Amino acid sequence: MDNLNPPAPKSQDQILQEILENTHKTKRYMQWQLYITVALVVIPLIAMIAILPMVLSSLGSVYGTGGLLQ
Numbered sequence: 847m848d849n850l851n852p853p854a855p856k857s858q859d860q861i862l863q864e865i866l867e868n869t870h871k872t873k874r875y876m877q878w879q880l881y882i883t884v885a886l887v888v889i890p891l892i893a894m895i896a897i898l899p900m901v902l903s904s905l906g907s908v909y910g911t912g913g914l915l916q
Contacts (some may be wrong), residue, residue, distance in 0.1 A: 856864075
């Protein structure tokens, strides 16, 4: 029981340094979250906008309504 000493109190500079480190970690986490969101949501939407007219045109030519979709 004698070797369970309470931790020494930290100085204000040490506490501020820990806060700064945690802030940087949070910033990096949120930055990666943005990158993943863009990769999984925005890029497929842009691809769909580019590919959808070609697909509709192909389907229209198969079903004989190609003139309406062009």
